[in-house]
Amino acid sequence: SISSTLELETVLKQIVEVVVEVTKGDACLLYLISETTDELILRASKNPHPRLIGRISIGLGEGITGWVAREKIPVVIPRNASDDARFKFFHRLPEDRYQAFVSVPITSKGKMVGVINVQHKRSKRYAEETIALLLTIANQVGGAIANARLYDDMRQKARRLETLSQVSETVASNRLIEDVLQLIVTMTAQLMNSKICSIMLVDQASGELRIAATQSLSDAYRRKPPLKVGQSMSGRAVQDHHPVYVSDVKEEDGYFYRDLAKQEGLHSLLSIPMLMKENPIGVINVYTSSYHAFSDEEVTTLQAIANQSAVAIEHTRLMEKSFEMQEALEVRKLVERAKGFLMASRGLSEPEAFRLMQRQSMNLRKSMREIADAIILAEELQRATQ
DSSP states (O other): GGGGGHHHHHHHHHHHHHHHHHHOOOEEEEEOOSSSEEEEEEEEEEOGGGGGGOOEEEEEHHHHHHHHHTTTTTEEEEEEEGGSOOOOOTTTOGGGGHHHHHHHEEOOOOOOEEEEEEESSSOOOOOOHHHHHHHHHHEEEEEEEHHHHHHHHHHHHHHHHHHHHHHHHHHHOOOOOHHHHHHHHHHHHHHHHEEEEEEEETTTTEEEEEEEEEEEHHHHHOOOOEEEEEHHHHHHHHHTSOOOEEEEEGGGGTTHHHHHHHHHHTOOOEEEEEEOOOOOOOEEEOOOOOOOOOOOHHHHHHHHHHHHHHHHHHHHHHHHHHHHHHHHHHHHHHHHHHHHHHHHHOOOOOOHHHHHHHHHHHHOOHHHHHHHHHHHHHHHHHHHOO
């Protein structure tokens, strides 16, 4: 039944169930080798709590589990497992409460895939048949895990391409820039299974990064004060024109809001600069709720999204400047026309007519356009009654 599905999480869950049934273990933990780092990540278990899935990482050679992964040799300890010289205590894993411990490597075509740990609360002399069966299971499921991972990778690539296409359509649409940025962070968060995704833009006047869009419902995150460019992780990404990755923001000294990260359950962070012709205009932040080592493909995809976002923002700014220039030209024409009426009707020189309009603008707290419109309207009404 394990080989009958390509859903990775289902495969891992089925493996744990089979191992527990065969060994009658009190706990079973399944670790997989990360595809981006030399670490083992807890991916499935029967005990401890499911919330630890994805949050526990072990380096190769670290503890009994890391030793088994590095040496590709099983370890069987019938009693006092925590007394083993290779044992390492993890404060979130209650491994020291178990007396008996079996750890076997999972391989596929000679390549290390992961490790299965079986634990018993009381001392237990494992029969040779049980260990042999456990090794057989580990060898057989390696291929199923590899196939499920391949399927998962292909599905992720399809999702990335679909998201990039959707972002392109959004950027090319006639939506307001605020709506465009909001859609981008929402789509990015869905793609990356992100706890929080945000876009921060550079305020050129103050040199600060301010949150422009986020899909997070957290008021605490939305109210985060601005950051100076160069400060914190996001500011570094903008300053260095290069992505910045933090494996755990709660433990990172350079991360300013560690208390907020703990409150919101944030773990890993990737900050991608938004560049327009090498000019940084902002940053996209992607936070995960558990440890996540971003792959090269994920970084490339996020950089593409960041660049398209930068294009959308720059296009909007150019449109606004063009509108402002057209508006300024229109106002100048109206002012010139109004000055002409004042010069003709009151015998004023051009500077005198302009100063009169300026005084009226200041005294009445009206714009020069409003003053000019009023003068032109009055002149036209006077002509109409003559």
